[in-house]
Amino acid sequence: MNTHTKMDAHHVMDAPDHRNRLDDMAQGILGTTMDRPDGPLKVTGTATYAHEDHPAGMLHGVLVRATVPRGTLDGTHDAAVLALPGVRRVLHGDRFLRNPAQGTANEAPVQGSREIFYVGQPVALVVAETFEQARHGAQRLVLQMTPGDAVTDPTADDIAVERDPDEQSSMGDLDKAMKDAAFSVDQTYTTPGHTSAAMEPHAAVAWWDGDKLTIRASAQMLKYNKNEIADSLGIDVRDVHMLAPYVGGGFGGKLGISPEAVAAALAARDLGAPVSVAMTRRQVSEATMRRSETVQQIRLAADADGVLTGIGHVARVSQLEDEDYAEPVTQATPFLYRGKNREIGLELVRVNATCAGSVRAPGEAVGLTALEIAMDELAVAAGIDPVELRRRNIPEVDPSDDKPFSSHTLEAALDDGAKAFGWDGRKTKTTDGDWLVGSGMSSAVRVNMIGESHARVTLNPDGTLLIETDMTDVGTGTYAILTQIAGEMLGVTPDRITTVLGDSDLPESAGSGGSWGASSAGSSVFLACERIRQEIAKTLDCDEGDLTLKDGIATAANRQVPLAQVLGDAPLTSTGVIEPGKTSEAVRQATFGAFFAEVGVHRVTGEVRVRRMHGSFAAGRILNAKTARSQCLGGMTFGIGMALTEAMIFDPRDGRLVNGDFGEYHIPVNADVPQLTVNFVHERDPWANPMQAKGIGELGICGAGACVLNAIHDACGVRVRDLPATLDRIL
Numbered sequence: 001m002n003t004h005t006k007m008d009a010h011h012v013m014d015a016p017d018h019r020n021r022l023d024d025m026a027q028g029i030l031g032t033t034m035d036r037p038d039g040p041l042k043v044t045g046t047a048t049y050a051h052e053d054h055p056a057g058m059l060h061g062v063l064v065r066a067t068v069p070r071g072t073l074d075g076t077h078d079a080a081v082l083a084l085p086g087v088r089r090v091l092h093g094d095r096f097l098r099n100p101a102q103g104t105a106n107e108a109p110v111q112g113s114r115e116i117f118y119v120g121q122p123v124a125l126v127v128a129e130t131f132e133q134a135r136h137g138a139q140r141l142v143l144q145m146t147p148g149d150a151v152t153d154p155t156a157d158d159i160a161v162e163r164d165p166d167e168q169s170s171m172g173d174l175d176k177a178m179k180d181a182a183f184s185v186d187q188t189y190t191t192p193g194h195t196s197a198a199m200e201p202h203a204a205v206a207w208w209d210g211d212k213l214t215i216r217a218s219a220q221m222l223k224y225n226k227n228e229i230a231d232s233l234g235i236d237v238r239d240v241h242m243l244a245p246y247v248g249g250g251f252g253g254k255l256g257i258s259p260e261a262v263a264a265a266l267a268a269r270d271l272g273a274p275v276s277v278a279m280t281r282r283q284v285s286e287a288t289m290r291r292s293e294t295v296q297q298i299r300l301a302a303d304a305d306g307v308l309t310g311i312g313h314v315a316r317v318s319q320l321e322d323e324d325y326a327e328p329v330t331q332a333t334p335f336l337y338r339g340k341n342r343e344i345g346l347e348l349v350r351v352n353a354t355c356a357g358s359v360r361a362p363g364e365a366v367g368l369t370a371l372e373i374a375m376d377e378l379a380v381a382a383g384i385d386p387v388e389l390r391r392r393n394i395p396e397v398d399p400s401d402d403k404p405f406s407s408h409t410l411e412a413a414l415d416d417g418a419k420a421f422g423w424d425g426r427k428t429k430t431t432d433g434d435w436l437v438g439s440g441m442s443s444a445v446r447v448n449m450i451g452e453s454h455a456r457v458t459l460n461p462d463g464t465l466l467i468e469t470d471m472t473d474v475g476t477g478t479y480a481i482l483t484q485i486a487g488e489m490l491g492v493t494p495d496r497i498t499t500v501l502g503d504s505d506l507p508e509s510a511g512s513g514g515s516w517g518a519s520s521a522g523s524s525v526f527l528a529c530e531r532i533r534q535e536i537a538k539t540l541d542c543d544e545g546d547l548t549l550k551d552g553i554a555t556a557a558n559r560q561v562p563l564a565q566v567l568g569d570a571p572l573t574s575t576g577v578i579e580p581g582k583t584s585e586a587v588r589q590a591t592f593g594a595f596f597a598e599v600g601v602h603r604v605t606g607e608v609r610v611r612r613m614h615g616s617f618a619a620g621r622i623l624n625a626k627t628a629r630s631q632c633l634g635g636m637t638f639g640i641g642m643a644l645t646e647a648m649i650f651d652p653r654d655g656r657l658v659n660g661d662f663g664e665y666h667i668p669v670n671a672d673v674p675q676l677t678v679n680f681v682h683e684r685d686p687w688a689n690p691m692q693a694k695g696i697g698e699l700g701i702c703g704a705g706a707c708v709l710n711a712i713h714d715a716c717g718v719r720v721r722d723l724p725a726t727l728d729r730i731l
C-alpha cells in the first residue's frame with residue numbers, strides 16, 4: 001500500500017510568490033488555446049444541464065407569483081386547482097418561502113413567510129404529474145392577498161435614503177478643488193437595472209432518500225449554495241448533496257440559490273417523489289436577481305495639465321427592504337486615478353422590486369462606465385487627448401491609503417490598445433454616407449480577489465490523472481483550465497486527465513463568481529500537483545525544482561524513470577488548499593485594461609452602430625488563451641448592451657417589471673456586435689497566487705460601455721448621460 005495518500009498542500013497568500021514556476025516548466029499545455037473538453041458535449045446536447053436528467057416518477061412544479069408589490073398572502077383557492085387533472089399538491093404560505101438571501105450562508109431560515117415584498121415574488125407552487133398540468137394549475141390558482149403600502153419609485157423625492165458608513169470616504173476639500181480647478185466636470189449619470197440573462201434559465205430537480213436531499217441545480221458556488229439550501233429547509237448541510245456539472249451561464253444570477261431550488265426540495269419532501277421546478281425567462285427576470293439602477297453624481301477637478309486634483313463619486317442604488325447587498329458602484333474609484341481631494345459614497349433606497357444582487361461585474365460595470373464618460377468630458381473640456389489624460393492620472397500608489405499596487409498595467413494596456421486600434425489615425429468627427437463616424441476610448445479596471453479553494457488531484461500508476469473539486473464551469477472554461485494546470489505541472493497530456501466538477505461532496509472551492517474562479521480553484525490544483533511532484537522528487541532523491549515530468553517519465557538530474565516504477569501500484573493523491581491571507585492588507589490588487597471603439601450614428605434615425613471595438617487587458621498569467629479571450633469578448637458584448645440596448649423597465653406604479661423577456665429586454669445579438677479584437681498585455685503578479693494569474697472573467701465589461709458612448713459624442717456631439725443610448729436620447 002502506498003503510504004502517501006493523504007498529502008495536503010496548504011498555502012496562504014501572505015507574501016508575494018516570485019518563483020514563477022510555470023514559466024520555468026513550459027510544457028506547452030498551460031496558456032494554449034486548448035478547446036474546452038465540455039464543448040462537444042454542450043453543442044451536441046449530451047451535457048446534462050439542471051433540468052435535463054429526469055429521475056423516474058418525477059413530478060413537475062410551476063411557481064405562482066404575487067401580483068401586488070407589498071402585503072400578505074392569506075390563502076389560495078386550492079380546492080379548484082387540486083381538482084384539475086394530474087395536480088398533486090399546492091404549496092404556499094408556511095410551506096413556502098420568500099426569497100433566499102444571495103450568497104450568504106448560515107443565515108436564518110427563510111422558509112415560511114407569508115409576506116409579499118414585490119410583484120413577481122414566488123408565493124406558491126403547483127405540483128402535477130406533467131409540466132402542462134402544473135402550468136395549468138398555476139394559471140388557475142387564485143391568490144387571496146391583502147395589499148400593503150409599497151415603495152415602487154426609487155427616484156421619488158420623499159424616499160428615505162440610507163448611507164453605508166463603510167462606503168463613505170472623504171479626503172481633503174473637494175469643493176475647494178472644484179472651485180480652484182482649471183477644468184472641471186460636475187454631472188449626473190444614470191444606468192438602468194440589468195438582468196443577468198444567462199442562457200440556461202434557473203431550474204432544479206430534487207429528490208429525497210430518507211433525510212438526505214439530492215438536488216440538481218444551476219448554481220455558481222456549491223460550497224455556499226448547499227448551506228443556503230440547508231438553511232432554507234432547516235436541515236443539516238451534511239444531508240444536502242448538490243449537483244451542477246454543467247451550468248449554462250450564471251453572470252451573478254446563480255451566485256446564491258433562488259426560489260425554484262427551495263420549492264423543488266420542499267415539494268419533493270412533501271410528496272415523497274422527485275420534483276422539478278424550471279423557471280420561465282420571465283420568472284428568471286422577475287424572481288431571481290436584478291442589477292440595481294444607479295444614479296451617479298461625478299465631480300472631477302483638474303489642473304491646467306489635466307492632472308486630477310479632486311474626484312467626487314456618489315452613487316444611489318436600490319434594494320428590497322431587508323436585503324443587505326448594495327451594488328458597489330464606487331468600488332474602483334478610490335484607486336484608479338490621482339486626486340487628493342475626494343468625496344466617495346454610496347446611498348441606498350428601499351423599493352418593492354425584484355431583489356437586487358450581483359450581475360456581471362457588480363460595481364465597476366456601471367460605476368466605471370459613468371466615471372469614464374466623465375473622464376471623456378474632462379478630456380474634451382481640457383482639450384487633451386483622452387488616452388493621454390488617463391496616462392497623466394495614473395497614481396504611483398493607491399491614493400486612498402498609499403498602499404503600493406501589486407502590479408500596475410493601465411499604462412501598458414492604454415499603449416497596447418491605442419496601437420492595436422490605430423488611435424492616432426482614428427476616424428473622428430467624420431462622415432461615411434449618412435453615418436456620422438467617431439471614436440472613443442475608456443479604461444478598464446476590476447478589483448482582483450481569490451477565495452479559499454480546495455481540490456484533490458490523483459496521479460494513477462498508469463499515468464492518468466484525476467482532478468476533483470466542487471468548482472463549477474459556468475461556461476467560462478473551468479474544465480479546460482484545471483486540466484491544463486495539472487497537465488503542465490505533471491507532464492500529462494489532457495486526453496489522459498479527467499476533471500470532475502460540480503458535485504458538492506467534492507473538495508470545496510471558491511466557486512464561480514467575482515472573477516476569482518480560475519485563479520482560486522486553479523491555485524488549489526497547482527498546489528496539489530506541486531505536492532505530488534515533491535513526493536516523486538523525494539522518491540527519486542532530488543529537489544522538486546530539478547524534476548521534470550513528461551509523458552509518464554520522471555527525469556531527475558541524470559536519471560530517467562517511468563512514473564509507474566516511481567509510484568509502484570498505488571496512486572498518489574494530494575489535496576491542495578489556497579487561502580487569501582493578508583495580501584489585501586499589504587497591496588492594492590487589480591486588473592487593468594483599455595477599450596477603444598469606432599461608431600457610426602445615423603444622421604436621420606439616430607441609430608448607433610458599433611463599427612469596430614478593441615480591448616487590451618492584463619490579468620497576470622493567461623491560463624487558456626481561448627477561454628480568456630472569450631471572456632473578454634463576452635464582457636465587451638455586455639458593454640455594447642449596456643451602452644445601447646439593455647434596460648430593465650419597472651412600472652413606477654407597482655414596481656412590476658415590464659420587459660421580462662428577450663423580446664423586450666434587448667441583449668445585443670450578432671447583428672449588433674462588430675468584429676471585436678482582444679489583446680493580452682504580459683503580466684506576472686507574484687501577489688496574486690503561486691500561478692501569478694489574476695481573474696479575467698469580468699474585466700471585459702468594466703468600463704466597456706463608456707468607450708461606445710464616448711465614440712457617440714465624438715461622432716455627433718451628443719453626450720448621453722442616461723444609459724442606454726437609445727434613439728430618443730441621440731436625436
Ligand code: MOS
Nearest residue numbers: 252359360513514
Ligand atoms: Mo459574478 S456577477 O460575481 O457571477
